[in-house]
Amino acid sequence: MVRFRLAGPMSQRFAAILLAATAALCAALLSGADAGAAVTSTSAAMRGGAIGGQVPGSVALRPAEVDSVSCSSAGYCGAGGYYLDNSSEEQAFIVAERHGAWGTPREVRGLASLGGGGGVVSSVSCASAGNCSAVGDDDSSTDAAFVVDEKHGHWGRAERVPGLAALTGSGADGLSSLSCTSAGNCTAYGTYDQVTTLEQGLIHELAFVVSEKHGKWGTARAVPGLAALNMGGMAAIESLSCGSAGNCSAGGFYDSFKGSGLAFIVTEKHGTWRRAEQVPGLSRLDTGGNADVNSVSCRSAGDCSAGGYYDNARGSVDGFVIGSKDGAWGRAEQVPGLARLNTGGWAEIQWLSCGSAGNCSAGGSYTGLKNSSQGFVVNEKHGTWGRAEQVRGLARLNTGGIADFTSLWCASAGNCSAVGTYNNGHSTQAFLVSENHGTWGRAEQVPGLARLNTGGYAQVNSLSCPSAGNCSAGGSYQVGYLGYGFVVSEKHGTWGDAMTVAIPGS
DSSP states (O other): OOOOOOSSHHHHHHHHHHHHHHHHHHHHHHHHHHHHHHHHHHHHHGGGGTTSSSTTTTOOOEEEEEEEEEEEEETEEEEEEEOOOOTSEEEEEEEEETTTTOOOOOOOSSGGGTTTOOOEEEEEEETTTTEEEEEEEEEESOEEEEEEETHHHHHEEEOOOOHHHHHSSSEEEEEEEEEEEEEEEEEEEEEEEEEEGGGEEEEEEEEEEEEEEEEEEEOOOOOTHHHOOOOBBEEEEEEEEEEETTEEEEEEEEOTTOOOOOEEEEEETTTTEEEEETTTTTGGTTTHHHBBBEEEEEEEEEEEEEEEEOTTTTEEETEEEEEEEEEEEOEEOTTTHHHHHHHHEEEEEEEEEEEEETEEEEEEEEEEEEGGGGEEEEEEEEEEOOOEETTTTTHHTTTTSSOEEEEEEETTTTEEEEEEEEEOOOOOOEEEEEETTTTTTTEEEEEHHHHOOOTTTTTTEEEEEEEETEEEEEEEEEEEEEEEEEEEEEEEEEEEEEEOOOBOOO
16 A cells, blocks of 8 residues: 655654755755855854854854654753764754753764664653653664663663564664653654565564653563554554553554555553554544554543544545543544535544543644645544634645644643644745634744745644643754754743754864
8 A cells, every 4th residue: 555645753754854865965965155155044044043052154054853842841841853964974962941941952872882873863752850751763774763861851871672673573663752751651662674474574564662661661562463453564653642651542554454554543551552453433434445543642541532534435535533531442533524624535633632631632634625735623622522623824824735734732621732834835834823722823934934944845843832832842944955953932822933953063
């Protein structure tokens, strides 16, 4: 099955890789007057501010991207991603915000001793101020997943995921994301390759989970039951969320023996993972045989919600939501009111977050007139989902007709923020929109980002809101042919300007 998607974590990583490859190629090609012009253009665009120090007008910065942001409380956050070194190799970095001020980006220590020369931080999760964890992948040939912990404000050294080498047999693609419920108690997931001798050496892609308990990472384990479902050879977790230590849920997709993509959900209870199962009730909707869980959110143990998309018999793709209570999942349902918007035949939930049990918000995209992609939001209140509505003000920005949500976070019931991308006809820019007391406002451009994004491609990759009106986000923008990382923060309901992650070049 061929899967073409322009939303969710997988597409963000693809965009990041593409941007990095473009940056590396162009950095090698630029020379003389062209290189000088790029440096001048970059420094001119960055005069609005930078984290990690001031940016003199003649200093070149390294291409970089912020892939993940997590905040434990207002003004206390962690972020991570990668930058390109002088050899155009990816190098993983982390950066912290303390007392509302972002510090200096620092390279993840210890990656070289793991057998690779660099790496990427794919996800950061902060349980309390100064106590965060990060996961990612390095550029070693096999078992490329790493974990690294911050304790009391000090980051340790990266270490290999225990047990992953024995599990894979062929190699791992790294860790994609993690969720930490308290300091030293986290769960992460990733994908690995498994050689199937019964099929003449064909490689199946499967998902694994690994947990940290009281500061010690355990052994990586295959998702129970997923191999039996994954007869088509490709499966992955797309999203994971933990309501408390040892109580998590995750969802994603697998290929059936008929070559169709089906959505699954899997739940952990009291530290034990149950068997993966097809999303309950989705088969009656997914008559076209193409479905995925894009986002999962758990506000407390056993009380979670999830959303994604499915393909109906009419050849139209629609969004679905599903919830669990006390660990038992209900039945998937079509997003109310979405069919009315989705006249072009493609709609999906891209991100979902719950402010409290039974009170969630979700965002996604749909195709409308002339097959243009627009954004929608939908709210759940006391366990009942309302009707999807178009994001107010986004159509005015999105004149090019390509809009996607890239992250959504609810600090409490009815108080959420979301970010995404849109196209104004000649460039891709980033937007943000907030919900206050159950009412969504108007979408607006990320402040200050258009001034930085002179190359015409920007996106917010991650968002975190520890309390209503206090959020931080990070992503990348383009200057010429090079990409650079940025962060942007909201304090007491007011967003500041995007700031460049300043990693000096040489």
